[in-house]
Amino acid sequence: GDSVTQMEGPVTLSEEAFLTINCTYTATGYPSLFWYVQYPGEGLQLLLKATKADDKGSNKGFEATYRKETTSFHLEKGSVQVSDSAVYFCALSDVYETSGSRLTFGEGTQLTVNP
Amino acid sequence: NAGVTQTPKFRILKIGQSMTLQCTQDMNHNYMYWYRQDPGMGLKLIYYSVGAGITDKGEVPNGYNVSRSTTEDFPLRLELAAPSQTSVYFCASSYRGDSPFGQGTRLTVV
Numbered sequence: 030g031d032s033v034t035q036m037e038g039p040v041t042l043s044e045e046a047f048l049t050i051n052c053t054y055t056a057t058g059y060p061s062l063f064w065y066v067q068y069p070g071e072g073l074q075l076l077l078k079a080t081k082a083d084d085k086g087s088n089k090g091f092e093a094t095y096r097k098e099t100t101s102f103h104l105e106k107g108s109v110q111v112s113d114s115a116v117y118f119c120a121l122s123d124v125y126e127t128s129g130s131r132l133t134f135g136e137g138t139q140l141t142v143n144p
Numbered sequence: 145n146a147g148v149t150q151t152p153k154f155r156i157l158k159i160g161q162s163m164t165l166q167c168t169q170d171m172n173h174n175y176m177y178w179y180r181q182d183p184g185m186g187l188k189l190i191y192y193s194v195g196a197g198i199t200d201k202g203e204v205p206n207g208y209n210v211s212r213s214t215t216e217d218f219p220l221r222l223e224l225a226a227p228s229q230t231s232v233y234f235c236a237s238s239y240r241g242d243s244p245f246g247q248g249t250r251l252t253v254v
Contacts, residue, residue: 033186063243065245071247071248072234072245072246072247072248073187073234073245074245075242075243075244078242118186118187122238122243131175131177131189131192131202131238132177132187132189132236132238132243134179134186134187135186136184136185136186137184137185137186
């Protein structure tokens with residue numbers, strides 16, 4: 030079945046540092062890939078997505094490129110802020126499954142940014 | 145457009161009690177889902193629905209039931225609450241890969 034593997038956390042960075050959170054996936058079809066963010070005490074919010082190979086998703090300074098050859102979708106940001114502290118989830122969706130576009134999630138990576 | 149709305153936000157149940165978590169969406173999405181999120185873990189799919197009158201089990205369905213009488217509503221029922229069901233529950237809908245989530249219900253079973 031489909032699966033998503035994220036780098037183990039937690040990750041602690043200083044403000045303005047470069048961020049990479051690794052994500053690799055296994056899927057039988059042609060999945061769409063997502064990054065969700067969960068701020069403390071809140072629900073999940075879609076951060077960015079990519080629907081086909083070589084697509085780059087971007088939002089709020091975050092970027093991720095859909096790499097089919099390495100089955101990866103790593104999240105990057107050039108300069109993190111304290112307000113980026115949250116849990117980040119990588120997810121995939123195989124829109125050709127019978128359940129439509131249900132999501133398979135990674136375990137999540139806790140990011141803490143210190144001033 | 146309210147998106148996906150869940151109620152209640154918090155609930156404490158005693159072992160053996162029952163309750164229904166409500167979920168409604170106003171985007172006319174056919175697909176709806178219930179996930180649970182345990183501390184430090186990702187989300188696990190409990191049940192899903194591809195349209196009114198159609199539901200199916202996800203990865204962790206034991207102890208739960210669902211119904212889908214309308215496109216808008218997808219309630220999740222816990223019949224005999226157990227401590228293992230202490231978790232945060234999220235409802236979501238989806239259309240072509242976009243999957244808005246509700247704010248979550250934090251449930252504690254004591």
